[in-house]
Amino acid sequence: MDHVIIKVEGLRKEYHIGEMTVHALRKVDMEIRQGEFVAIMGASGSGKSTMLNILGCLDKPSGGDYMLDGVNMRKLNKNQLAGLRNSKLGFIFQSYNLLPRTTALENVELPLYYNSKVKAKERKERAIHALEQVGLGDRFHHMPNQLSGGQQQRVAIARSLVNDPVVILADEATGNLDTRTSYEIMELFQKLNDNGKTIVFVTHEPDIARFMKRNIIFRDGRIQREVAVENRFSATELIAKLPKEDDTDFLSA
Amino acid sequence: MNYTNLTKIAINALKRNKFRAFLTMLGIIIGVGSVIGMLSIGEGSKKSIQQEISSMGSNMIFVMPGSQRRGGVQMGRSDAKSLTLSDISQLKKEAMYLSAISPQVSASGQAIKGNKNWPTTMYGVDASYLDIRKYELEDGRIFTEREIKSLGKVCLIGKTVTENLFGENVDPIGQTVRFNGIPFKIIGTLKEKGQNQMGMDQDDMLIAPYTSVQRRILAITHIQTIYASAVSEEKSDAAIDEIIAILRKNHKLEADAESDFEVRSQSEMIQTFSSISNMLTTLLGAIAGISLLVGGIGIMNIMYVSVTERTKEIGLRMSVGGRGNDILVQFLIEAVLLSLSGGLIGILFGLLISYIATTLLNFPLVIMVQAIVISFLVCSVIGIFFGWYPARKAAGLNPIDALRHE
Structure with a gap:
């Protein structure tokens, strides 16, 4: 269980805005092993999102090396990166990013459409399985606007699972959700992790970070510190403690 | 992919x-x-x-008198008397590209039957005129050679004139109408042709032997227009050239003299x-x-x-x-x-x-x-x-x- 999934060495990212150069990441070294559940934390502008985008092969680093499951992404062209995203990565966005007017099932099928090895029948079976895994076995043909925020995020999680990635990357996946729904989503993530999925989760909320096993805290484009989480939250227990009639959701939302 | x-x-x-x-x-x-x-x-x-236009006639060519000068005065076309019956007989004798030839003289006047009357035009023509202009007999007959020679007082009648003089559903054949005072016996009726593209009623007419109209009504010896059919559409231009040559010869025009007539064809009008x-x-x-x-x-x-x-x-x-x-x-x-x-x-x-x-x-x-x-x-x-x-x-x-x- 200690196979290295992500290995980052001397990773840099700079943006040029006019004359100014913004250093989003300055020489970051990091390692994430199989089965880990890591929170990348930090304030706005600390570089945590940039880090996740590079890990997700959505953005290119300015310098340094990034090995994903033994493949050095610096040596890959755009098409190969797309292939990598298709086969090894699952990405979850804060704003779900589901295709509008498209059923949950079709949204989940989307990554498999870009994998020509998967035939139509298998595509559908895998999408159904993924939706059942996230607890949406009865919502196959609902459109995103017929689903609640939590359900939409579950569809997005199913979409990230459907290609059986080596790592799931989540960007503020609970940022748009109320407390109870956030906990429910965290429960799902914990369950996935218990089943062996490696998950990297970006958040700025310390409460949410306590659901993970390890926290990496970014500051000004560097890793400030890393901590192993003690007294890790169990989402299932926390949900049980929430009042049954959820008036508090209004207050804490 | x-x-x-x-x-x-x-x-x-x-x-x-x-x-x-x-x-x-x-x-x-x-x-x-x-x-x-x-x-x-x-x-x-x-x-x-x-x-x-093609419904106006079959490969139709018509010859009009040209305007002439008399002592320096340009005369109107209607005054010209340059076309004669000798032109017709010469064309009939010599022309190879014409399948039919007919003279035409016309007179406008009042047609009278009993207490009804109607202003119309009487065309004096040859029997072949109907084919050239694509008129068809509905009933009765066309006038004979003898009737033409003898200045016969017979005529064919168009639908519009029939309706105005006799009313509807009356067979006018055998009846007599007076045109400019002269009684004409109706021997045939024309099929309805409707208006032409310029809105002229093509059924408002009487058709009589050209000799009768020339002598009895107009008291002239020349003819106003010659109508002819070319043997085919392709031969239309050749027919025009032929007509010009024959008429110039018949009018004894010098090589450099202007023609005293004009030839027009249906295909020109189409153009x-x-x-x-x-x-x-x-x-x-x-x-x-x-x-x-x-x-x-x-x-x-x-x-x-x-x-x-x-x-x-x-x-x-x-x-x-x-x-x-x-x-x-x-x-x-x-x-x-x-x-x-x-x-x-x-x-x-x-x-x-x-x-x-x-x-x-x-x-x-x-x-x-x-x-x-x-x-x-x-x-x-x-x-x-x-x-x-x-x-x-x-x-x-x-x-x-x-x-x-x-």
Whole structure:
């Protein structure tokens, strides 16, 4: 269980805005092993999102090396990166990013459409399985606007699972959700992790970070510190403690 | 690349945005449809005029006296007496390209029957006149050679005159009408021909032997017009040259003298009217061209806007593994499907317009294949290009930039 999934060495990212150069990441070294559940934390502008985008092969680093499951992404062209995203990565966005007017099932099928090895029948079976895994076995043909925020995020999680990635990357996946729904989503993530999925989760909320096993805290484009989480939250227990009639959701939302 | 999957993706994307797809297609439909419709109306009007003119006679050629100078004074055409019966007999003897020849003299006057009267025109002609002008006998007979020689007081009657003198459902054959005081016995009726394209009633006439009209009514010896039929349409020009040569010889004109007559043919009239309706076709074509242009700009706009507004979708597709080329092919398939189906509907729409318009205007239905092909090509090319071009730009973006696009 200690196979290295992500290995980052001397990773840099700079943006040029006019004359100014913004250093989003300055020489970051990091390692994430199989089965880990890591929170990348930090304030706005600390570089945590940039880090996740590079890990997700959505953005290119300015310098340094990034090995994903033994493949050095610096040596890959755009098409190969797309292939990598298709086969090894699952990405979850804060704003779900589901295709509008498209059923949950079709949204989940989307990554498999870009994998020509998967035939139509298998595509559908895998999408159904993924939706059942996230607890949406009865919502196959609902459109995103017929689903609640939590359900939409579950569809997005199913979409990230459907290609059986080596790592799931989540960007503020609970940022748009109320407390109870956030906990429910965290429960799902914990369950996935218990089943062996490696998950990297970006958040700025310390409460949410306590659901993970390890926290990496970014500051000004560097890793400030890393901590192993003690007294890790169990989402299932926390949900049980929430009042049954959820008036508090209004207050804490 | 998996084209089956990309085609499915493209079709699903179109289904998701039926209204937008319809709007895009609408530009193409209107562009293609209006070009086809307008040009078919133009061509139809041309064809209709041609048909009308050919209904005036069969390969008809007519000779009018030219205007003459007498002592320096230019005389009007109606005063000219340059055509004579000797011209007719000479033409009948010598002309090879003419199948029929008839003189014509006409007199206007009042036709009277009992207590009714009607102003009309009496044409004095030969028996072959009916064939040349495409008149047909409805009933009765045409006058004989003997009646022509003997200045017979017999005539054929047109529908309009019959109705005005006898009322409807009366057989006028055997009755007598007075024209300018002279009684004519009706021996035949003419089939209805309707108005010509200039609105003249072609049934408002009496037809009598030219000798009778010449001597009994007009008291002249010359003839006013010669009508003839060329043996075929292709020989029409040869026939004109032949007529000119024979008449010049018969009029004993010097080689450099101006002809004292003019020869006109039906094909010349067709050309004159065709040039008018060609102008009409050009005008309609220009309007259609503008609608094609406007339609094209509409297509450009909606294609460009819809691809731009879908940049985020493109980013999402890339983030789950779509390659730039996958995106490009998807949008290209969408554009091709929209353009082709829009084009096909446009063709049907254009044919419908053509059918309705030509039916209402009573034109023959002319389908212009060039109009169909050109308008279809123009719209498809515009549609496909402006689907492809912005998609290519979007497909070249970094996934994260496309995702962040608002």
